[in-house]
Amino acid sequence: MDGLTEAKLRALAGERSFERGLAYVDEVSGVEFGDGWIRASVRGTERYEVELLLRGRRKPAGACDCPYGQEGNFCKHLVALGLTVIAQDADLPRRRKAARDRTRGLDAWLTGMSRDDLLALVREEMAEDRNLRKRLELRAASARGDVAGIRSRIRELLDSGPFARYGYVEYADAHAYADQAAQAVDAIRSVTASGRAADSIALAREAIGMLAAAVESVDDSDGRFGEIGAGLAAAHHETCRAAGPDLVELAHWLVTHALDDVADLTDIDPLDYEDLLGEQGMAALRRYAVEAWQTNRTGWAEKHLMQRLAKSGRDIDTVIAVHAADLAPNGHTHLLIARELDAAGRPVEALEWAERGIRETEDLATVDTALIDHLADRYTRTDRPADTVTLRRDHFAARRTLLTYQQLRAAAIAAACWPTEREKALARLRDDAARADTRGDRVLVDVLLDDKDIDAAWRTADEHGAHDGQWLTLADRSRPTRPADALAVYLRLAARPTRETGNRAYEQLVSLLLGIRDGHRRLSTPDDFTAYVTDLRAAQKRKRNLMRLMDDHGLSGA
Structure with a gap:
């Protein structure tokens, strides 16, 4: 059967999924054979639809709408269908031939029907199948350019009401709702294909808003709505490219959207529209972004957008201005600015900002230690060992830990002044211990151990106490x-x-x-x-x- 064997199923699925699939063979039902595909339902946590694709000499493939299968994996449900098919291997050639014969027979029958008979058949099927009727209504509305009708249909597709219990779509119903909502993407693209791309832009934006509102009350544990949001974002980009919209208006919408919470759902990046916006549109985009940032200089979304736009235009001064407008009290923002300036080849300004970060931090005990490390590294690179020692000494004085002691020791050894600095540092720690500062006496034991001054460490532990870990190390x-x-x-x-x-x-x-x-x-x-x-x-x-x-x-x- 096109080379489908248990060994190939095991290789496709992996050992774990294959073994789990063995337990689901009895849950396979409704097996349907086509020419090159086999479909069935498999009952697991819920009923899943699975499809095996038979591709001649190439490896078989498959799709399943279970969460694991939707990630592109060959799941246990596909294994169960494959094993069922293998069990029917002797009958498969006849089944596939029968499928081809049925397809040819259906085509011949439909082709031979009169227009009136064909219409009657379609109407009869629409009366029996509500979803078929809605799909055909959408196609009809697209064909005649009925934007109002399509908008109404999109609203129906995105309406979570029929799936919600007590105002919330639970996990068991979220899958069906997601399948329905995903049809909105096709609806928008059908409008674009009918030559009304300008209308489809408005429809895409409206659909994005509706999906964002709906997803707040949906259990989206499988992440399906992020995929739908990405589909709507792609449809919006396609329609903008096809319609050639007002560039200034598009720039305004992109900025507004990027600053809205809905941006997390679609992940629309304004810079993806750069070639479409051109010079005029990008200028408007930057202008609107600046206005939004000036209104809310501490907003994360506003700062992020400004920084991305500035970096894309290699406008380092704007990047710095955005950072400088909201400086963190622990020097972290100063560090970001220093790194940006270093990357831009402006080391003097970078050093000034790093030093400013130290000066403007009220308490060195709370400073971003990465800023200390950055500045110490710059001093070392520019042959300023005394400044490195001073920086490390001040940090140790504010934050007396084993790490800050080790960093001071490394700097002082490099500057050939460790004996003096060591006595000063130990004096601080002894003062802490004398004041019954538990933190201080414990650190003193640690630094003496780290210096391999075992006798002094033992005396300190005897005099001021130590925790069990330190006593064990001493022993x-x-x-x-x-x-x-x-x-x-x-x-x-x-x-x-x-x-x-x-x-x-x-x-x-x-x-x-x-x-x-x-x-x-x-x-x-x-x-x-x-x-x-x-x-x-x-x-x-x-x-x-x-x-x-x-x-x-x-x-x-x-």
Whole structure:
């Protein structure tokens, strides 16, 4: 059957979808064979319509209206249909021939009908099929240029009322509503094709507004309405290109639309119209954008549009003006301006803005650290090590953390002044510790550990305290020189995980036991460790995972 096999289905779908498809074979119904395609319904979370395309020597393909299939994937429902078809493989050639014969027979019958009989048939079918009637009404309205009729039909297509329960379209009904709403795109394009592109511009804009209003009350978990919005945006662009609209009016609409919440639905980019707007239209576009920004200088949409237009015209001064009109108090906007100026080859101005950002930040503890890093990098590049040290020192003074200490150390080492700077920095941290500033004394332990000044770190921890993580680090690093002190830490820390369960606690306890064993070994008291482990195992014997983990590490006791 055109090379369709279980192996090919598995390759198309992937192992997971193929295995899941096996469970849906019994849910396949209404299999319909055509010449080159096979369609059916498959019941899953809801009933889905699936279609396999048989393309001769090329790989089979398929489509399904389930969420996963709509993303272009060969889903489990297609696998189920494929497996059903394979099971009927012996009968398939006859079915395909029958499909071709039916198609030829239908064409011949319709061709042989008189005009009156054909009209009667169409009217009869329209009476039975409401959707067919509406589709034909739309085509008729397009053919005779009935814009009012088409507008009325588009409003019907976008009306969520028939699908809404208690004023909201739930997920189970959203799919059907999306299918109906998507027809609005075809309706607009039919007006364009009939030679009335100017009318279709108005219809596209009206449809965009209606869709935006409707989607607020729809569960669009599958993102279908973003696709419809993109379709309406494409239709609008096509109609504008076909109609040759008033360029100034188009520019005004594009700016208004870009600043409206509906812009998120259509993702219309005014710059996509640049070749259509030409010099006159782009000038109007920039003028309207400036007016909107001047009215609301802090609006995100207004600033974003202004910056994009300015960058497209390589107008760096306008980009800076937009940023400068709404400077963040933490220096972030100054950093953006500095980066723009650097990229434009204006390093002197860039440096001035970066330095201004530091000056205008009221509290360096809240400054955007990326601005500090940017300015320090510029000082380093221009051989100003003393300025780098001053910047890092001021930042450390405002925000005393291990990171700011490390950054000060790197700058001071490069400037050959670290011993002096270190004493000043440690003095600040000791003052914090003396004032019982918990943050300060904890940072002091961290920086002393980072400097590998273990004895000073231990003294600080003894005097001002430390958290368990710091004590553990102290014990690990001090074990060779202070085994008794390290052992005391391990024994204290081991008490808590012995009261807990779970593999994480067991792993933590075993790690501490290894430290305890090494401490006793260094102190030449291995018997004490054996007694300790023996007692521990007796108390923890019901924790089988712990016992197994201890055995794996040779912690067996007596």
